[in-house]
Amino acid sequence: MELLCTDGLDILLENSRDYRTLDYLVSTCGLSRVQRARASLPGRTRPYVSNIAKALGVKIPDAVVIxxxxxxxxxxxxxxxxxxxxxxxxxxxxxx
Missing domain, CATH: 1.20.5 (Single alpha-helices involved in coiled-coils or other helix-helix interfaces)
Incomplete structure (x- = not known):
């Protein structure tokens, strides 16, 4: 498990799918929205890319996930x- 700490992001990235998903979120929503979504995760919610996508209300397309x-x-x-x-x-x- 890797914690990405660039550009103010502290996001857990475990595999290539997580990297692809993060790239998709940043390209579609913008870095600042992803940063705000990461900062707004409630309580003890782990900063997985899937949790950030949920916070943004974004459905990740199969082309990115597969x-x-x-x-x-x-x-x-x-x-x-x-x-x-x-x-x-x-x-x-x-x-x-």
Missing amino acids: TPREDGRRELAAIKQLLAEKLVVGSSAKRL
């Missing part, structure tokens, strides 16, 4: 690589 095919393929390839490395490490540890 991971682009190339990004998905890249993420799957990275997961496969990690699993393959764990299998190799696990099998060599058993031989010792």
Whole structure:
């Protein structure tokens, strides 16, 4: 989990979808409105991008939410690589 602290924003960004959503909010609503929405979150509400979108009354389009095919393929390839490395490490540890 990452906390974005640029331009007066303290927003929790956990993945590429959150970054795309924040970009969409800033491009459609403007940075100052996003900053005001962040500042107006009530009480102990966590500053997730989805909460800021709710505060702004904005519905995020599917085109923004759905991971682009190339990004998905890249993420799957990275997961496969990690699993393959764990299998190799696990099998060599058993031989010792």
